[in-house]
Amino acid sequence: MPAIHDTQIFRRWTWQDFERNLARLLMFAGWKGVRLVGGSGDHGADVLAVDGHDHRWIFQCKHTQAGVGREAIDEVREAGRIYGAHTLCVVTSQMPTRGFIEELDRLQRGGLAIHHIGPGDLVALYQQAPEYMPSRPQMRPYQQQAVENGRNALLERGRAQIVLATGLGKTVVMSEIVADLLRDGLLEEGRVLVLAHTIPLVMQLLTSFWRVLPKDVATHRLSEGEVPLDFTGITFATVQTLQTMTPRALEALPSFDLVIVDEAHRVGAAGFSRIIEDLSATRLMGVTATPWRPDGGSIDRWFGEPVFQMGIKEGLAQGYLSDVDYRIMLDGIDWDLVREASVLGYSVQQLNKRLLIPTRDQRAIEIIRDTWERESRRRGIVFSPSQTHARHFAADLRANEFRAEALVSEDSAVQRFVTLSRFAAGELDFVCVVDIFNEGLDVPDVDLLVFLRVTHSRRIFVQQLGRGLRIGEGKDKVVVLDFAADVRRIHAAMELDDSVGRGEVESLAISRAAVNFSDRSLDSFFYEWIADLGSIKNHDADDVVKLPIFDPTQFNFPEE
Structure with a gap:
């Protein structure tokens, strides 16, 4: 300020x-x-x-x-x-x-x-007030390296891309880079613009930057009709705000020494790249946890190749992310279909509907209750398939003596705020959401995730999983109960191994021993049969797939 x-x-x-x-x-x-x-x-x-x-x-x-x-x-x-x-x-x-x-x-x-x-x-x-906040985060070694690499790239080439998995502190890195450049007088006009795609993310970024910046660095907001009187310091804005500005208003904005794009994987969206080009910033930085664009393109053309990367696997290995106990909850498998599938071939949609028998809501709540008590869980997020389902499932949880509320986009701003505040304060055991927690919002103490919706997007899957990956005091691990019975999702849970586009492979560090099925007879089947068909996750729902010939002698095939 x-x-x-x-x-x-x-x-x-x-x-x-x-x-x-x-x-x-x-x-x-x-x-x-x-x-x-x-x-x-x-x-x-x-x-x-x-x-x-x-x-x-x-x-x-x-x-x-x-x-x-x-x-x-x-x-x-x-x-x-x-x-x-x-x-x-x-x-x-x-x-x-x-x-x-x-x-x-x-x-x-x-x-x-x-x-x-x-x-x-x-x-x-x-x-x-002291020069810095008492809660200013201490830099971890990899964050210091990311800051150094990002700063050097901006000064030398004017471009920088940083990829950090959810929970590894990408906002800390962003704000440290800005604080360093401002402190050393390396930004000529002292003006920085930070772009995000939603108002809540703008506000979260703004308050997160405060924890790192000295108290005399001013911050502003450019959104919802608010235009700063003075742009000196750091301005936070939504891309939509810039997109809806008249050409004259856009031209009236001052030049910025540095433009930072949060959730940089969105840069390929319609109109986004035009805004980046119109700003003509001397320096441009993109930061994301998931660099994979939905259309399969690369964000390197805007930000250059990543100058620093750390994914889930590395974060887990170095103890900066919570351990994962991933459990795939199914009632069973149609073994008659298994015999037929390797001969006839089925569409992915048919496999999902006929092969797998998903656990239903009431049974899911029984499993949640057992896990909650046996594993001493403290706070959970339920990902529902719709807002209506989120409300109903929250009501079912309350009927089973859980403190639970839905947190959905159709709620008023006050309702969402009160629910999120109660959840963060430990006054709720569960929040049931659809997509609000996909990006940006984090509660470190979440130690139970429940998937009741299917997503075939690797990016969304990683973002949702990331809600439970932050480490916290007294947190031993995050337990994931996945009730989304889908062959592609199951394969992705066992090993998330798509290329990110440059030859590197990010593997989700969940060992075979840590992936559990509610039906124990499924273990060897999926690992040895479905997992062999590595391309299944790339098929559309209507695509017919020929599965490998099934040899029942290789498995513990259940007796009729």
């Missing part, structure tokens, strides 16, 4: 600046779980945070040119009721009115204490 030497600076801020910089000051002061919620439909809440006594606070921010009246107190009381906060606080950019102070006194005499932070308090908070 810009240096705060006196209260006059608040007059030059927008109301969005005021809310964001309050959140940033709280983080510098050591508060936990700081979240920005201000916006349309926020019900009077602008910032949520947890103090050192684990009390949830709600902050109502009033950025005005005149005094703040009693209405701010009414708004924060309503927000406290909706969000279930322990403590309420009103933050003002100017001194409040006499009526405001009198109402605070009246409520306090009645037993309701509402706190007030004024402009002078904010100046003091800034002056007391």
Whole structure:
């Protein structure tokens, strides 16, 4: 944030600046779980945070040119009721009115204490804050190498691509590179643009960068109608915002010394590459966990070849990702079809429908309950096939004494925020989602993943698995219960070995011993039979496949 030497600076801020910089000051002061919620439909809440006594606070921010009246107190009381906060606080950019102070006194005499932070308090908070946040992450050796390689590539060639699996801290690497370049004065105009494809990812990136940057580096947001008054520092924007700007507005943007594209595998989407070209940045960096584009193309043409890569396999081997206990949950197999398939051939769709007998929802919940108790799990994510299913499955989990909620895109922003906050705080055992957790959102303590939907995208599969790969205190492993009975998915779970396009192969480091079937008779069958047909995962649903000749003498073939 810009240096705060006196209260006059608040007059030059927008109301969005005021809310964001309050959140940033709280983080510098050591508060936990700081979240920005201000916006349309926020019900009077602008910032949520947890103090050192684990009390949830709600902050109502009033950025005005005149005094703040009693209405701010009414708004924060309503927000406290909706969000279930322990403590309420009103933050003002100017001194409040006499009526405001009198109402605070009246409520306090009645037993309701509402706190007030004024402009002078904010100046003091800034002056007391250390240069860096107490929660600033310590760089791991591979992150230091990634930062060095990325920085050098940008200075020497103007292009850099970094590939880090989910959970390995790609945002830490991005922000360290920017902090280094700004500190050393190597960005001529001191202006950086960070692009993401959704508003939630923009906000997550912005707050994640705060943990690494010194307090005097300003951050801005260019999205949802908000245009920074000053672009000095780091601006975070959605690609869609730039795509919808008029040519004149786009040309009016200042030149940026560095443009960073998060989730860089999306750069091939319609209009994305045009925006990159229009920006004409001196330096361009792309960062992603999954460099495989849906159309099979390469992102090297924009960012150059990767200057640093670390995938799931390396992260697991070096102890930076959680161990995986992957269990494929099926009720059984149609052995009559096995006899026929190697002679007749079946489509992938027929194999899925006739060969495998999937476990249904109620049986799935019984298995989840057994795993939860026997493995002492703490927090889980369920990937559902639809929003309707997510809601129903969450209700079924609640009926079985789990604390569970659906977290789906059709919910209001407040609903999603409250659900995610409760989940992060350990107040929910499960969230049931469709695709919200595919990219960007992370809760380190997730130690149980449940797949109830099939995805044939290697990128999405890795992203979903990545939700459980972050290591955390007291976390021994992530247990994966895969109820998505699909021959291609099963093959992918055993070994994810598609080429990334340059000859390198990323293998999912799940050993044979760690992949378990609910029907034990399936083990040798899939490993020795389906696994031999390595191309099965590349077939469309209607493609007919001829499986290898089945020799029952090689397996523990069940008796009729």
